[in-house]
Amino acid sequence: MSDQLLVSTRKGLFSAHRTARGVWDLDSVSFLGDNVSLAMQDPRDGAWYAALDHGHFGAKLHRSKDRGATWEEIGVPAYPTPPEGHVEKDFLGREIPWRLMRFWCLTPGLPSQPGLLWAGTLPGGLFWSEDSGATWTMVEALWNMPERRKWAGGGADVPGIHSVCVDPRDGNRVVVAVSSGGVWHTQDCGKTWTAHTKGMRADYAPPELVEAPESQDPHRMVQCPAAPNIWWIQHHNGIFRSTDDAMTWTEIKDVKPSVFGFPVVVHPKDPDTAWFVPAIKDERRIPVEGRVVVNRTRDGGRTFETLGRGLPQSWAYDLVYRHALDLDATGERLAFGSTTGSVWISENAGDDWITLAEHLPPVHAVLFV
Amino acid sequence: MSRVAFTTNLQRHVACPPCTVAGATVQESLEAAFALYPKLRGYVLDEHGALRFHMAVFVDGTPIADRRGLSDPVSAASEIYVMQALSGG
Numbered sequence: 001m002s003d004q005l006l007v008s009t010r011k012g013l014f015s016a017h018r019t020a021r022g023v024w025d026l027d028s029v030s031f032l033g034d035n036v037s038l039a040m041q042d043p044r045d046g047a048w049y050a051a052l053d054h055g056h057f058g059a060k061l062h063r064s065k066d067r068g069a070t071w072e073e074i075g076v077p078a079y080p081t082p083p084e085g086h087v088e089k090d091f092l093g094r095e096i097p098w099r100l101m102r103f104w105c106l107t108p109g110l111p112s113q114p115g116l117l118w119a120g121t122l123p124g125g126l127f128w129s130e131d132s133g134a135t136w137t138m139v140e141a142l143w144n145m146p147e148r149r150k151w152a153g154g155g156a157d158v159p160g161i162h163s164v165c166v167d168p169r170d171g172n173r174v175v176v177a178v179s180s181g182g183v184w185h186t187q188d189c190g191k192t193w194t195a196h197t198k199g200m201r202a203d204y205a206p207p208e209l210v211e212a213p214e215s216q217d218p219h220r221m222v223q224c225p226a227a228p229n230i231w232w233i234q235h236h237n238g239i240f241r242s243t244d245d246a247m248t249w250t251e252i253k254d255v256k257p258s259v260f261g262f263p264v265v266v267h268p269k270d271p272d273t274a275w276f277v278p279a280i281k282d283e284r285r286i287p288v289e290g291r292v293v294v295n296r297t298r299d300g301g302r303t304f305e306t307l308g309r310g311l312p313q314s315w316a317y318d319l320v321y322r323h324a325l326d327l328d329a330t331g332e333r334l335a336f337g338s339t340t341g342s343v344w345i346s347e348n349a350g351d352d353w354i355t356l357a358e359h360l361p362p363v364h365a366v367l368f369v
Numbered sequence: 370m371s372r373v374a375f376t377t378n379l380q381r382h383v384a385c386p387p388c389t390v391a392g393a394t395v396q397e398s399l400e401a402a403f404a405l406y407p408k409l410r411g412y413v414l415d416e417h418g419a420l421r422f423h424m425a426v427f428v429d430g431t432p433i434a435d436r437r438g439l440s441d442p443v444s445a446a447s448e449i450y451v452m453q454a455l456s457g458g
């Protein structure tokens with residue numbers, strides 16, 4: 001059971017904890033005024049990581065070995081130098097710079113791989129570190145793959161890797177999801193890559209590209225730790241599930257109030273239980289009818305419950321980004337934060353929600369630690 | 370020896386008081402400053418050594434022309450000022 005939550009926001013990394021009275025309170029902030037795009041806790045040594053996006057001064061990475069009391073700046077990935085005169089453009093003809101713009105996810109390796117970290121970045125980069133983030137190496141096989149040139153901006157102006165899942169059975173097997181650019185597998189720790197998106201569709205693409213792997217825009221991808229053959233994706237076009245280890249995908253339709261959204265989390269022990277935060281898709285991107293709700297399925301997507309007890313049910317326009325919903329290790333405590341600075345916590349798997357904050361800066365990510 | 374000064378907004382992240390350095394170009398002068406403040410490099414330049422998009426360097430009141438190679442000349446009496454571009458504000 002986790003009693004502490006980290007909230008990564010546009011203006012700092014906030015911490016909240018559960019008091020002895022059972023109330024959640026904000027208690028501290030690190031990097032106040034700076035854009036914190038995400039945080040990560042390494043379960044192997046307890047270290048915290050915070051990724052900053054300074055805008056003027058670039059993306060930085062900081063690590064704390066004392067749960068946020070002090071931080072040290074560590075290394076950041078470097079993109080390769082492009083060939084002289086080379087200007088890369090996406091398939092729509094827009095320039096893609098070969099330089100680090102932002103961290104979009106940080107994922108630890110397995111317990112058997114101490115010090116190994118993976119970083120998904122904008123634009124479209126995957127890096128790994130063998131020394132807890134001091135130095136980084138680009139996974140060049142993925143960067144140099146011709147199909148990468150077909151990736152496009154989805155959640156940002158340039159394509160990016162937002163989900164990195166390391167197989168709990170085999171640390172050499174890694175699956176990444178790209179917005180927008182599909183789902184890519186490696187079995188050999190990054191040397192070779194294959195797309196597996198059969199079953200997905202991209203209605204926003206031209207008809208002949210609807211099923212193309214590179215057209216797919218997974219917003220967030222998760223793998224059930226206890227049942228690693230079961231995967232969930234909140235896709236731009238809806239909700240998809242895989243029961244064959246992310247090889248093929250089944251669309252889950254007719255989910256009310258909407259199949260659109262950004263985040264998904266899966267119960268750590270029950271692969272049939274997952275949570276989503278629905279929104280009106282595309283041009284609006286606001287809660288349906290101004291009601292903030294969470295959708296929960298407990299039967300693998302056959303049915304959903306729409307949970308709103310304790311959440312604003314009128315005149316609310318909170319959008320929840322892909323990393324801004326988290327679940328603790330018990331599967332009972334959930335938290336999510338919004339673009340309008342609200343954060344809510346549930347201690348009973350989403351049945352009831354309490355408001356932690358209403359006036360924080362825009363929330364990029366939340367994390368139980 | 371030219372003088373290099375950095376925007377105060379950088380001081381919040383990296384201690385970098387004004388310094389006096391030798392160098393015939395902006396690139397040489399900044400390299401000398403980074404030798405004093407190693408952490409500063411990644412805040413001013415990207416991984417390819419180009420000036421970050423939202424940063425600006427002035428030499429004696431004139432913005433540099435070569436943001437990629439930093440080849441603008443510097444004299445011994447030059448004042449180099451490293452600051453933010455308002456575009457990033």
